[in-house]
Every structure is written in C-alpha cells, then in structure tokens.
Amino acid sequence: MPPSDAAVAERPAVASTTPVINDFSIQVATVNGSGSQTANLVLLRSIFQMGVPVSGKNMFPSNIAGLPTWFTIRANKHGYVARKTEIDFLVALNPETAREDVLNLKRGAAVVYDEPLKLDALRDDLVFYPVPFDSLVGQMSRDVKLRRRVRNMIYDGVLSQLLGVQLEQMEVALRRQFGSKPKVVSINREALDVGFAFAEQHLEKRDPYGIEPMDENRGRILVDGNAAAAIGCLMAGVTVVAWYPITPSSSLCETLISYLRKYRVDKETGKATFAVVQAEDEIAALGMVIGSGWAGARSMTATSGPGVSLMGEFAGLGYYAEVPAVIFDIQRVGPSTGLPTRTAQGDVLSTAFLSHGDSRHPLLFPCSPEECYSMAINAFDLAERFQTPVFVMSDLDLGMNTWMSPTFEYPTKPIDRGKVLNKETLDRIGRFGRYRDVDGDGIPYRSIPGTDMPAYFCRGSGHNEWGQYSERADDYQKNVDRLTRKFETARNWMPAPIVEINRKARIGIIAYGTTHWAIIESRDQLAAEADLQTSYYRLRAYPFRSALASFIERHDRVYVVEQNRDAQMSTLMRLELRAELAGRLRSVLHYAGLPIDARSITEDVLIQEGYRVEHSEADGPLPHNAGVGGE
Amino acid sequence: MATATPPPKKIKLNRIGLELPVYRGGKTTLCAGCGHNAISERIIDACFAMGVDPTQVVKLSGIGCSSKSPAYFLGSSHGFNTVHGRMPSIGTGALLANKHLVAIGVSGDGDTGAIGIGQFVHLMRRNLPIVYIIEDNGCYGLTKGQFSPTADVGSTLKTGVVNDLPPIDTCALAVQLGATFVARSFSGDKKQLTAILKAALSHRGTAMVDVLSPCVTFNDHEGSTKSYAYVKSHDDPLEELDFVPFFEDITIDYEPGTTQEVTMHDGSRLYLRKLDESYNPTDKIQALRALYETHARGEFATGLIYVDPMADDFLTSLNLVDEPLATLPERRVRPPRSVLDEVMDDLR
Numbered sequence: 013m014p015p016s017d018a019a020v021a022e023r024p025a026v027a028s029t030t031p032v033i034n035d036f037s038i039q040v041a042t043v044n045g046s047g048s049q050t051a052n053l054v055l056l057r058s059i060f061q062m063g064v065p066v067s068g069k070n071m072f073p074s075n076i077a078g079l080p081t082w083f084t085i086r087a088n089k090h091g092y093v094a095r096k097t098e099i100d101f102l103v104a105l106n107p108e109t110a111r112e113d114v115l116n117l118k119r120g121a122a123v124v125y126d127e128p129l130k131l132d133a134l135r136d137d138l139v140f141y142p143v144p145f146d147s148l149v150g151q152m153s154r155d156v157k158l159r160r161r162v163r164n165m166i167y168d169g170v171l172s173q174l175l176g177v178q179l180e181q182m183e184v185a186l187r188r189q190f191g192s193k194p195k196v197v198s199i200n201r202e203a204l205d206v207g208f209a210f211a212e213q214h215l216e217k218r219d220p221y222g223i224e225p226m227d228e229n230r231g232r233i234l235v236d237g238n239a240a241a242a243i244g245c246l247m248a249g250v251t252v253v254a255w256y257p258i259t260p261s262s263s264l265c266e267t268l269i270s271y272l273r274k275y276r277v278d279k280e281t282g283k284a285t286f287a288v289v290q291a292e293d294e295i296a297a298l299g300m301v302i303g304s305g306w307a308g309a310r311s312m313t314a315t316s317g318p319g320v321s322l323m324g325e326f327a328g329l330g331y332y333a334e335v336p337a338v339i340f341d342i343q344r345v346g347p348s349t350g351l352p353t354r355t356a357q358g359d360v361l362s363t364a365f366l367s368h369g370d371s372r373h374p375l376l377f378p379c380s381p382e383e384c385y386s387m388a389i390n391a392f393d394l395a396e397r398f399q400t401p402v403f404v405m406s407d408l409d410l411g412m413n414t415w416m417s418p419t420f421e422y423p424t425k426p427i428d429r430g431k432v433l434n435k436e437t438l439d440r441i442g443r444f445g446r447y448r449d450v451d452g453d454g455i456p457y458r459s460i461p462g463t464d465m466p467a468y469f470c471r472g473s474g475h476n477e478w479g480q481y482s483e484r485a486d487d488y489q490k491n492v493d494r495l496t497r498k499f500e501t502a503r504n505w506m507p508a509p510i511v512e513i514n515r516k517a518r519i520g521i522i523a524y525g526t527t528h529w530a531i532i533e534s535r536d537q538l539a540a541e542a543d544l545q546t547s548y549y550r551l552r553a554y555p556f557r558s559a560l561a562s563f564i565e566r567h568d569r570v571y572v573v574e575q576n577r578d579a580q581m582s583t584l585m586r587l588e589l590r591a592e593l594a595g596r597l598r599s600v601l602h603y604a605g606l607p608i609d610a611r612s613i614t615e616d617v618l619i620q621e622g623y624r625v626e627h628s629e630a631d632g633p634l635p636h637n638a639g640v641g642g643e
Numbered sequence: 644m645a646t647a648t649p650p651p652k653k654i655k656l657n658r659i660g661l662e663l664p665v666y667r668g669g670k671t672t673l674c675a676g677c678g679h680n681a682i683s684e685r686i687i688d689a690c691f692a693m694g695v696d697p698t699q700v701v702k703l704s705g706i707g708c709s710s711k712s713p714a715y716f717l718g719s720s721h722g723f724n725t726v727h728g729r730m731p732s733i734g735t736g737a738l739l740a741n742k743h744l745v746a747i748g749v750s751g752d753g754d755t756g757a758i759g760i761g762q763f764v765h766l767m768r769r770n771l772p773i774v775y776i777i778e779d780n781g782c783y784g785l786t787k788g789q790f791s792p793t794a795d796v797g798s799t800l801k802t803g804v805v806n807d808l809p810p811i812d813t814c815a816l817a818v819q820l821g822a823t824f825v826a827r828s829f830s831g832d833k834k835q836l837t838a839i840l841k842a843a844l845s846h847r848g849t850a851m852v853d854v855l856s857p858c859v860t861f862n863d864h865e866g867s868t869k870s871y872a873y874v875k876s877h878d879d880p881l882e883e884l885d886f887v888p889f890f891e892d893i894t895i896d897y898e899p900g901t902t903q904e905v906t907m908h909d910g911s912r913l914y915l916r917k918l919d920e921s922y923n924p925t926d927k928i929q930a931l932r933a934l935y936e937t938h939a940r941g942e943f944a945t946g947l948i949y950v951d952p953m954a955d956d957f958l959t960s961l962n963l964v965d966e967p968l969a970t971l972p973e974r975r976v977r978p979p980r981s982v983l984d985e986v987m988d989d990l991r
Contacts, residue, residue: 233990243986249976251968252739254732271986275978283964285975287739292765296732299725299762303736306723307701307744308969310976311736325726333723419987422980427973460969461701461721462741469702469714471724481714 032220034064034089036100038175040167041113043106045077050189050200051164052083056414057185058168058177059087060234063226067093068414069607074259074352080109087223093416094530095607101175101221103167104131105145114138122219124170139219141211143170148206153199162203169207174215176222179208233417237410238314240381241340242268243420244388245312246275249427250338252311253288254300256319259352260408261342264314294319298326298337302401305336306470308432308460310392314340317359318349320366320403327401328367329472331495334447334456336395336430338388340404342411345605354605355408357525360580363403364554370492374402374502375554379528381417383552384410389423390507396430398502399458407575409526409607433459433466444468446479447491454498499555506553511563517545519621520567522560524551524581526607527573533610534617542618551581556588564593571617573600575608658694658890666691668718672711678830678856678871679709679778683716685833686747686776689840690717693888700745701737705730705759708785708858709751709778717747728759731766734773735957741967742958745844746773753783756792756811763813767820769957770848774840777813777851778830780858781869788861795941799866815934817851818927818949823956824850825930825949829878830857831871835945838884838913842947845888847908848956855943868941879937881924881946883916907952915947924950 038055042048049070056068066087073079086096098118104110104125114123114134122139125131132140148166149159172179182204183197190196238261245253245268253272255265265288272286287304291297297313304311315323320341330337343359345351364375374394376387387404395402431437437457438444446468447456456477459465468479476487477494523531528550538544549563549570564570572582579599586594600616602608618625654662666687671680690700700720704710706727713722725733734746755763755777766775781794790798793813794806817825824846828836836854843850855878857863857871864870868877882903887893889910895902897914903923905913915924923929930949937944964971 233987235990239990243983246986247977247983249971249973251971251976252736254736254739275982276976278964281964283962285964285968285971287961287963287968289735289739291732292761295729296735296762296765299729299732300736300739303723303725303733303738304740304969305736306733307737307740308967309736309740311740326729329726419991420983422983423977427977459721461737462699462744462967463970464698467698467719467721469722469724471722472726473724 030220031222032100033222033224034087034226036221037084037086037096037098038101038103038171039099039113040083040085040103041106041109042081042083042164043077043108044072044075044079044081046164047161048081048083048105048164051168052085053414054165054182054185054189055168055171055177056085057188057234058172058181059085059223060229060232060416061181061184062178062223063229064223065089065091065093065226065228065416067416069095069409070413071606072353080106089226089228091228092529092533092610094533095609097609097611101219103171104129105167122221124167124174141170141174141215143167143207143210148210152202152206158199162199165200165203166207169204169209170211170215172204173208173211174217174219176224179204229416231419233419234414235381235417236263236412236414237378237381237384237406238264238342238412239267240384240417240420241314241388241404241406241411242271244385245392246271247385247423248310248389248392250310250312250392251286252301252304252309253286253313254291254297254304254311255288255313256291256294256297256315258294258316258319260344260412261314261316261319261340264340264342264411294322295326298323298330298339301337301339302326302330302335305330305395306333307462310396312338312340312392314342316342316344317346320359320363324367327373328369328371330401331367331371331373332369333470333472334399334458335401335470336399337401338391338395338404339401340388340406343405343407345603351605353408355526355575355607356603356605357405357407357527357575358577358580358603359405360574360576361578361583363405364584372499372555374398374400374506376402376404376507377524377552378404378406378410379525379550380410381415382420385420387507393425393428394502394505397428397505398455398498399430400498405525407526431455431457433457438465445477446470447475447494448477449494449497453501454494454496455501503555503557506555506557508557509552509559510550511559512548513566514545514547517547518568519544519617520547520549520563520570521573522549522551522563522570522581523573527575530608530610530613531573534613537610537614538617541614542623544618544621554584556585560585561589561593564589564596568596569598570596571598571600571620573602573608573613575602577601577603657691659696661691661694661697663687663691665697665719666717668716669714671715673708674860676859677708678780678854678858679712680715681830681833682776682778682836682854682856683712685836685840686716688837689844692837693841693844694890695745695844699743700747701734703730703734703737703746703748705750705754707751707754707783709749709856710754712749712778713747728754728757729762730754730759731762731771731775735766735769735771738771738773738958739961740969742963743967748773748775750775750777751791752777752779752781752793752813753791755813760792760811764816764820767817767822767849767851770821770823770954771957772847772849774843774850774852777853778856779813779853779869780856780862781867782858782862784858784861788858795868798868799864801861801864812934812938813851813853814948815931818930818934822851822949823848823951823954826851826947827853827855827943827945829855829874829943829945831875832878832945835880835884838886839947841886841888842884842907842911842913845907845909845911846950846952848951848954874943877942879940879942879944880918881922881933881944881948882918884946885914885916887912887914905950905952913947924948
C-alpha cells in the first residue's frame with residue numbers, strides 16, 4: 013500500500029515522501045515468553061510468500077520468560093539478507109525497553125506502539141501509530157491465557173494493513189504454523205482481522221514503507237541452519253547421535269531426532285536404523301561418538317563453545333587414535349558462559365587446535381542453510397575418509413534464525429566409508445598394521461570390531477605402525493609425521509573456496525560463514541559509494557587450499573572480515589602464509605554479539621583505505637539496552 | 644633314520660572349538676604379584692569356559708595400571724584404551740554401533756571413583772550390557788601411590804599419611820543407581836572370581852564387578868586396608884557360588900533352603916549356597932544393608948551382592964534393527980530422493 017502523501021505533509025519533520033517498497037526493516041520489541049515468536053514468523057513467512065526476499069533475526073535473552081527480546085525482519089528487493097543496523101519500522105510492545113527503542117530510531121522511522129506507553133511524546137521526527145492492544149484483545153475473549161496469546165497476532169493485523177502484507181498470505185502462514193489445530197487458526201485469524209480493522213479505521217498511513225508482491229522466492233524454502241544440518245545428517249546416513257543440550261545447538265539434534273523417527277524406522281519391523289543418546293555431558297557425548305565411530309558407526313554430536321572446550325581431551329584422542337567423528341559447533345559468544353543467545357565466530361582457533369599436544373582438526377564453515385546441509389553430508393564422508401574428528405563451524409545466527417534457501421540437492425555421490433579393511437585389501441597389503449601408510453597418503457586402513465577382519469588395540473598412548481604400544485622416539489615421530497601427511501592430503505578434499513576475482517580490484521576481502529551475507533552487501537556499497545572495487549574469497553574450510561595464497565598474492569591489501577575480537581582466522585592463515593603475504597592481511601572485526609552488518613564493514617574498510625567516513629550509528633539501538641537484567 | 648611320530652596331544656577345546664591360548668594376551672608390564680594380573684587370568688579362564696567369541700569382544704579401559712591390563716588378555720579381540728575415567732562413554736558408543744559386541748571394561752578405583760565417577764554413575768543408570776570390572780586397590784599406582792576415593796578412613800600411605808575422607812563404596816553406589824548385577828570379589832579368590840565373571844558374561848545389562856586387587860608396590864603395607872593380608876583376612880563372602888553355563892546340562896542338588904538358584908538372562912544358572920541364612924541377592928535393601936554392615940565391621944562383603952537378571956537393558960530399549968548399525972548398507976541409512984522431496988515440500 014503506497015503511503016499517503018497528505019499524511020506525510022501533515023508531519024513535515026518526517027523526511028521521506030517517496031514510497032519505500034520492499035526495502036526496509038521491521039523490529040518487534042516484546043518480552044520473551046509472551047508468544048511473539050509465532051506472530052513474528054507469520055509476518056516473515058507472509059512476506060516470503062509474497063515473493064519478496066526476506067530475513068529474520070531473533071535477538072533473545074538467555075531466559076524463559078520476562079526479559080526483553082527483539083525480532084528484526086528485513087525485506088529487501090535486492091536480496092540482501094544480512095542484518096541491517098537501522099530500524100525503519102518499530103513495533104514497541106515492551107514497556108521496559110520502549111523508551112530506549114524509540115530514542116534509538118533514525119529520523120523518519122515509524123512506530124506501532126501500545127497506546128498506554130504514550131511513546132509519541134518522546135520525539136516529533138517519527139511517525140507514531142498508537143494501538144490500544146488491551147481493549148482490542150478485550151473485544152475478543154475473556155480467557156486470560158487466550159488473550160495473551162492473540163495479542164501478538166493483533167500487531168500482525170495492524171502491520172498487514174499499514175504495510176500491505178496480504179492478509180490472505182498471513183492466513184496461509186498461520187495454517188502452516190497451526191495446521192492441525194483449526195480452533196487456534198481461527199482465533200488467530202480473528203486477531204489478525206481485529207488488528208487490520210483497527211488500523212483501517214483509526215490509523216492514517218503516514219510512513220513511506222510498503223510491501224508489494226515480487227517473484228523472487230520461487231523454488232525457495234524457509235529454514236534455519238540447524239534444521240538444514242539435521243536434514244544433512246539424515247541424508248548422510250548418520251547412525252549414532254549423542255548429544256547434550258546447549259544453546260544454540262539443541263534444535264539441531266532435536267530436529268534430527270524428529271526426522272530420524274519419521275524416516276529411519278524400518279517399515280516392516282518398526283525398528284530403528286539409528287541410535288540417539290542424550291548424554292550426561294559433552295564429554296560423554298563425544299566419547300560415545302568416538303566409541304561408535306571406532307566401532308564403525310557414522311556418528312555425530314552437536315554443541316557450542318563451552319561443549320567444545322569440554323570435548324578437548326576426546327578430540328585429541330580422536331585425532332591421535334584416528335577415529336572418525338562429526339561435531340557441529342553452533343558458535344555463540346564466549347569466553348565462558350559469555351552471551352549464550354548471541355552469535356559469534358569465536359571458536360576458530362581453539363577448535364582448529366583443540367586438545368593438548370600437536371593436534372589439528374579439519375573445520376568446515378557453512379554460510380547458509382544449504383551449506384549446513386551439504387557440509388553435514390560432506391563432514392561424515394571426510395571424517396571417515398580421514399579417520400579423524402571433523403568440525404562443522406556454524407553459528408547462532410545461521411543455526412537458529414530463519415533463512416531463505418534454495419531447495420537442497422539429493423546427494424550425487426555415494427557414501428564414502430573411507431579405508432575400511434576388507435578381505436581384498438588385506439590380501440593386497442599382506443599384513444594389517446593399523447597405522448601403516450600403505451598408500452602414501454598418510455591414511456591407514458582400519459578394521460571394524462565385530463567383523464572378521466584382524467583386530468587391533470586402539471589407544472591414545474604412543475604406538476607404532478602396527479598399533480603396538482611404543483615409547484620409541486622414532487615410532488612417535490614417524491607416526492605424527494604421517495598424521496601431518498594425512499592432514500596435507502585432506503587439504504584438497506576440503507570444500508573449495510568460492511572466489512570472485514575483480515580484475516580492477518587492488519584489494520581483496522576474505523570472509524567465511526555467515527559473514528558472507530554482509531560482505532555481498534558491503535562490496536556493493538564500496539563499489540557504489542566509493543568506487544572501490546574488491547575481489548572476494550569465501551573460505552569454506554580448514555586446512556586451507558593453496559588458492560588462498562594465490563588470492564592474497566593478487567591483491568595489495570586483503571581484509572579478513574570475521575566475527576570475533578582476536579582476528580582468529582587471520583591468525584590461522586598467518587601460520588601458513590609466507591611473511592610477505594601475511595603482511596598484506598588486515599582485519600575487519602565485529603564482536604557485538606549481533607550478526608555482522610554491511611555498513612560496519614564498509615565503513616571500516618573505507619577508513620583503513622584512507623577515506624573520510626562520517627560514522628553511522630552502526631549497531632545503534634540494540635547493544636545498549638539488550639539483555640539488561642539478564643542472566 | 645626313523646622318526647617316531649609322537650601321539651597327538653589332547654588339546655582342550657571350548658564350546659566354540661578354541662584353545663585356551665587364543666584367550667591370552669600380551670605379556671604383562673605390571674608389577675610382579677600385582678592383583679590385576681590375577682584378574683586378567685580369571686577373565687581369560689571365564690571367557691574360555693563360556694566360549695566367548697573373541698572376534699565379537701571389545702576390551703575397554705580408562706587410564707591407570709588397571710586400564711593397561713586389557714592388553715594382557717584376549718589378544719585377538721579389538722581393544723580400546725581410552726582416556727582417564729571416560730571408558731563408559733566409549734563403551735556406550737561401541738555398543739550403539741554394534742549391539743552384538745561383548746563388552747568387557749576394566750577400570751580402576753581412581754578411574755571410576757574419582758575422575759570417572761560421572762560416567763560411572765550414568766553407565767549404571769543406563770544398564771548398558773557391559774561387564775564393568777573395577778580393579779580396586781585404593782590407590783593410584785601409576786603415579787606412585789596417592790590415595791584414591793575407595794581408600795578407607797584411617798588407612799595409611801607408605802609415607803605414613805593417613806586418609807581422613809570416607810570411601811566411596813562403588814557396589815553400594817551401583818545398587819542405588821539401578822545397576823542390575825553388582826558383585827565384589829578378591830583377586831586372590833580364584834574360584835569365586837571366576838564364577839562371578841562367568842555369571843557377569845551371562846548377564847544382559849551392566850555387570851559391575853568390584854575386585855579388591857592389592858597394589859603390591861604402593862599399598863601392601865601394614866596400616867593399609869587394601870593390603871593382600873588385610874583383604875584376605877577381612878573377606879566376608881555372602882555365599883558360595885556355583886555357576887552352570889546355559890550350554891552345560893548339569894544339575895546341582897542342594898538341601899531346600901540352603902541354596903538360592905538364579906537363572907541368568909542367557910539361561911545359565913547360578914547357585915548361591917547361603918552362608919548367611921537370610922541373604923537374598925535379589926533384594927536391594929538387603930544388599931545395601933550387607934554392604935554397610937560388613938563395612939562397619941571393617942570387612943568386605945564379597946560374592947554376588949545384587950542381581951536382577953531380567954531387567955531391560957539399554958540397547959533393547961532403543962529398539963534397534965537386528966543387524967549392527969555399523970555395517971548397515973547405504974540403502975538402509977540414506978533415505979531415497981522422495982524423502983528429501985517431502986522434507987523440502989514441508990519447508991516451502
């Protein structure tokens with residue numbers, strides 16, 4: 013719905029008069045535990061169904077109920093899905109944060125608010141839409157529980173009218189959410205109508221923002237990264253899952269369990285082709301994964317930073333005794349308990365070298381749900397091919413937020429179980445030595461307990477190539493040098509980077525994981541606003557490919573953009589790069605706990621490139637009041 | 644020159660046609676006289692007698708003197724010497740991968756009672772089918788004799804240091820936590836230990852066997868309550884055990900009221916000749932009372948302390964397919980394209 017020119021004219025303080033279609037962000041500020049997630053997802057999905065590219069970021073406290081939570085929806089016709097720092101449209105329902113939420117808005121923004129909060133007195137350069145939620149809910153029902161639930165759906169109705177989000181799409185989204193509960197659908201639909209009708213009768217459109225149908229979402233799905241990874245595990249043929257609940261990883265295993273129960277129970281016998289154990293802690297979870305990996309299962313666990321720390325000892329055992337394991341690290345903000353419901357890429361260094369002694373682990377860095385899916389499948393194959401723990405480094409932003417994604421491709425390659433000893437191989441190699449480098453690639457053959465192949469004694473203590481206990485210096489060195497060789501072999505089996513060379517560019521950007529989405533937008537900003545051309549190397553795995561050095565070599569300066577304080581990926585690169593190339597690396601770092609945004613990157617790069625930049629309020633509204641009083 | 648052919652030696656084979664030496668392992672590197680070596684011998688005897696298939700056995704251990712011992716028995720079986728106190732999770736994983744494996748875990752009193760108490764507790768709760776042996780000497784031998792959590796109050800180190808913290812009774816703990824087979828024995832009691840181990844191998848569920856196994860180097864002095872002499876003189880057997888495996892057709896006659904017969908999950912029978920008129924090892928309360936009372940007297944109750952032979956085990960409760968998960972072919976573990984299509988449609 014186009015904004016009314018007249019309305020804008022009445023409030024000269026509000027700048028924009030041109031309609032802003034499919035390019036703005038909505039923030040809903042509520043209290044957690046109030047059921048607003050449903051209303052937010054219905055809003056997000058409705059916009060998605062209208063064919064408009066959209067993304068949603070939930071900023072929630074580590075708490076069950078009663079603390080502030082913000083949900084940001086960004087609709088963007090260009091397809092930018094990174095977090096946008098500026099909020100264009102605020103729904104202020106949390107009395108505790110409303111004042112600050114409003115004060116942080118940029119000029120010209122619109123605010124739907126709970127009337128008794130009287131927010132319109134705070135500023136005169138915003139568009140205010142008061143809505144008497146309590147009396148609207150009161151018209152609907154006397155049931156207190158029900159009233160609380162539908163309250164949120166009323167703001168969806170109001171937004172539907174103000175922004176032009178089609179009511180029928182909201183109903184479709186509602187049905188998806190509550191399909192099996194017609195009563196719930198109907199009461200929520202009623203709430204939508206109440207909100208819509210109120211807006212129609214009492215609110216005069218005075219902001220420029222609107223949603224109009226597009227056709228950008230054909231063949232797309234809406235999914236969070238954890239669910240995508242779970243689907244990947246399902247298709248990878250996972251057989252053993254051991255886990256311990258921790259935010260933000262829990263939904264990965266929970267979703268996987270529901271898929272396994274649905275699709276991996278033998279139809280004839282009713283028996284499962286998988287085993288799931290909720291372990292007593294993350295140590296036991298990885299112990300079970302390594303125990304089952306040793307005994308031939310395709311096994312996985314999912315956790316976050318604190319869990320990874322606990323898994324350190326077993327990770328070293330997995331590396332040294334050479335046992336496959338897949339570990340998903342859905343990174344959150346550390347150190348220690350840190351900010352358990354905020355996002356970061358802060359486990360890169362500690363995971364790459366997790367455990368004591370000389371340990372190194374392959375890491376995969378998915379940037380999207382699609383990659384959560386494909387890298388999950390890949391991780392199982394790599395873990396078995398290289399007989400070692402493989403970490404999939406997702407993060408809270410990817411794992412728990414809802415993303416648009418192309419549908420996932422069915423695996424094209426058969427499952428790779430790696431070098432499992434069979435009779436044919438045994439005849440070829442003669443005598444079985446568990447840690448013998450028969451093929452020269454550093455990867456030995458392993459036998460599976462309970463089969464008819466020769467046994468070996470697996471141990472974390474020193475061993476020779478025959479798997480026998482040994483404290484001899486030459487045995488030790490030979491073995492760990494072979495492990496290095498194996499790691500070198502792994503380099504070219506890792507997912508290749510996605511490289512975009514701009515021939516005019518003198519500077520390059522390297523990023524990984526969810527940072528990718530802000531990079532796309534930032535590169536466009538750099539080009540459009542400063543005529544600064546960039547090349548881009550999206551890193552997807554450790555150990556790095558040799559292409560990394562060539563990329564850096566092509567450019568005068570290379571910005572490594574990452575979401576941690578200590579430039580962890582850059583540090584990891586410097587360990588391998590020759591000094592001259594390492595000297596070209598610069599860092600753009602973001603560690604506020606919120607998903608990285610394009611504007612922050614653009615400004616940082618411009619400043620480092622010597623441009624004069626007028627600072628925007630990057631990360632304005634949220635960090636200041638976020639989580640006040642939280643645990 | 645004529646060569647006389649000697650008559651063939653009569654070699655004793657077990658029920659699956661294997662000789663005893665097949666069940667032996669590498670040469671021990673533990674101290675001469677260490678109780679743990681005697682336990683390894685009993686494991687060899689029991690596995691041979693029961694006709695356990697070595698290719699189906701996984702030997703598991705944590706870290707410490709005890710945990711080295713799986714290298715010294717069943718040399719043709721797979722083994723995993725894991726990390727300190729974490730053998731239960733490795734064992735759990737291995738059995739998830741292949742529910743047909745026969746898991747024999749060896750731990751120590753430090754490996755179980757201190758660093759591994761968390762995993763021990765949850766292993767007992769789960770009733771995973773594993774024989775879990777604690778080689779219990781009340782001290783950390785591999786680090787030169789510090790107290791472990793099973794050391795008694797007042798027991799002394801070689802250096803004269805006195806232990807002033809109460810011991811953890813792993814058997815009482817196991818009973819409380821829901822373990823379904825709890826026994827205690829002494830490494831020097833060949834007959835009792837062998838019978839217990841055979842029964843443990845017949846049990847479907849966690850068989851927790853605490854074996855007092857004196858450390859001849861660091862804890863065999865006067866003042867120690869885990870010395871060979873002390874244990875031998877304070878061993879208080881609850882019953883005399885006779886074990887008849889399921890594949891032997893032997894009946895044992897006994898006077899009514901003198902012997903309790905327990906049928907194990909695999910059909911083997913255990914005859915418990917009562918030394919104490921009232922003792923009934925299927926009664927948890929009695930089991931705990933016997934443990935507390937003997938401990939209060941400064942003695943060790945040995946024998947089968949508690950058993951529930953028909954309880955559901957963890958793997959059964961998971962309702963797994965009959966074949967090992969580890970070796971299921973791709974078509975059984977990777978759903979067809981139609982499943983992915985369905986999942987995608989649900990997300991559209």
